[in-house]
Amino acid sequence: MKTVKIIIVALFTIALGSNSYAQMHDHSQMDMSKTKMDSKMNMGTTKTETIKVWGECETCQAAIEKAAKVDGVTKANWDKNTKILTLVYNPSKISNDDIQKKVAAVGYDTEKYKADDKVYAKLNACCKYPRKK
Numbered sequence: 629m630k631t632v633k634i635i636i637v638a639l640f641t642i643a644l645g646s647n648s649y650a651q652m653h654d655h656s657q658m659d660m661s662k663t664k665m666d667s668k669m670n671m672g673t674t675k676t677e678t679i680k681v682w683g684e685c686e687t688c689q690a691a692i693e694k695a696a697k698v699d700g701v702t703k704a705n706w707d708k709n710t711k712i713l714t715l716v717y718n719p720s721k722i723s724n725d726d727i728q729k730k731v732a733a734v735g736y737d738t739e740k741y742k743a744d745d746k747v748y749a750k751l752n753a754c755c756k757y758p759r760k761k
């Protein structure tokens with residue numbers, strides 16, 4: 629057990645040593661490893677964005693979040709007071725526009741896409757938000 633610990637410490641020392649060596653002598657390599665680390669911390673390539681989505685109540689919230697949470701979207705939270713939908717998604721899998729289209733498709737206007745009048749008409753009475761012009 630002790631030997632394993634020593635080996636781990638030794639490996640760490642080597643890794644840290646070679647890393648600082650690279651930082652001192654090769655700036656391009658340093659930048660590369662930094663970028664790699666940043667993307668790892670972001671779980672790959674996720675993006676956080678907020679969009680305005682018109683709606684009224686908790687029912688709207690559930691519908692909006694469900695519609696927005698498609699493949700590639702890791703987080704979709706809509707605030708009924710601010711009408712802001714916060715998205716965390718992978719832009720290589722889906723675009724902000726496509727997510728907005730999904731939300732509009734279930735009856736809620738987004739800042740870029742307007743829901744179909746027929747779909748809007750089918751919303752619960754409590755969900756009939758004042759529509760944007």
Ligand SMILES: [Cu+2]
Pocket residue numbers: 683684685686687688689752754755756
């Ligand atoms: Cu509602």
